[in-house]
Amino acid sequence: MSSTEQGTSSAAPAEPTTAPESAAAPEVPESFYYVHGKDKVVHKVSAGALQHSALIHGMISNLGYTEEQAKANPFPFENIDGDILQMVVDWCNQHKGKPTPPEDTNxxxxxxxLFDLVLAVNYLEIKELLTYCCKQVAMMVKGKSPEEIREIWMIPTDAEDEAAEKEAKKRAGKEAAGETAAAAGDAK
Amino acid sequence: MSNSKFPLLNLPSEVIDRALKSMDRLELIAYSFASKNATKQVKSLNVLIQCFVTEFAGSLILTLHTVSARAIQFRFDLDQDGNLNRTSENVEVSLLGVAEETFKWTNQGKTLIEWFHHLNQLFKHSARMSIVRFHTNQPVANLGDIRSLLPKRICLYISTYNPEADDNEKKYAQRVYEEFLPNATYLYINLNPFNNTIYLKDFRFRNWDFLDITQLNHFRLEDLLELNAKQSIFRLSFNFSSVNLNRFMKLWRKGSNPRLAVLWMKYPSRTAPDVNVVLKGIPYHRTTVDELKKMHGYYSESWIDSFDDCFKIHRNDGTLAVIFLKLFARVGGLDEAQLIMLVA
Structure with a gap:
């Protein structure tokens, strides 16, 4: 489970009250990091759970933060909505240190x-979750006709593609002309 | 899933590719019709299918056989002329298998030729072979147009269900055979409409990769010696004598039929070959299926378990052949004996 801190006011995660009885060797205490999305809600996540994200794992691997430093420097993901980041954090926690099942129905x-989740997961480079998301995207059109797929996935028609291409060319031409004119003005 | 829409193309391209690769072949085909760009995307995935079958059986049937998933079939209305330059009112799409599912699609504004080309270009064919199947009781007039669509190498099926083919079927079978012979390297043919002989135009001396000949009731030793095929299956309706088989094997040992890899002969059981005659004068070594299973290729397949006897013989250059004999099998309600010669 993740602990969510509303701004800086929410409760800290519950600490284990009893030590495991049969521990053969003292366990290395798990380190935690903090992330927040567009809504600034901070999520405390263990390094083990964050290993799912190649992006965050790369960021934290050489930091060596203390608990206080990590808390003071949450990783900002301003491009990810708070509820989407919550979903990602929950998934990482649920699958921490476990082999991922072939399907995920949650x-x-x-x-x-789903669209926002796919973008976030792709950005955070969470390979397994991206696989589930892509399967879910594929399932959207299961048994659908070409017309239905065109509608569900908002695929432009050939005429619309051609018009968009023309427009892009026109815009590129105008920008190039503008740059030439500006360069000529600078030269004068 | 809620009714709202999902702007797939606003996702990064590598994610789109990943989502498309998660899709079944049928949905990929449906997506490919969404736009020209969608077609390009599907093609760029290099998805594999096993083979592509074009069948003319009253309607035009295009079937894509996949390696591990269910085959997908498209069925189009076809007029008597077999005009492929027209549109079919609807397209019936089926996922074949135990629980067959059928869908109706629109014709996508495409003619039958355009459908053919569209479906053919989407996937990579692992067999690199296009199968074309004709039924003699469902004639199509415009064979030239059909041939122009096909690749240089095809597997040609000429199927007949009628044991007594009438003149029209005979003429049509002959036309199909002659029209598609230049492209055919694999041939599956029922000889009913061909008077049950293989004395067909340009049949002998041709380099066949595979032959499957049914209802053959006249076949001489000379025909077998002239045969230039890697793999052949003959379903004989008469006794090809054990003496002739013995002669054939002796000549094979001396170097005849050098391309032969598989010869599979199926007989009515009352004319089962006599192994003592077949191998007379040929040095042979009786072997077991278990021993053969340790060898590669065909020997590892389960069908050889059903054979009664097997023998190893060698050509004079040292090439090994294994002869399998089955004296009795019940196939399709008929009793038959089988002899297989596999060249290693």
Missing amino acids: LPKQKEK
């Missing part, structure tokens, strides 16, 4: 949420 059913 992904969001709403298409907007």
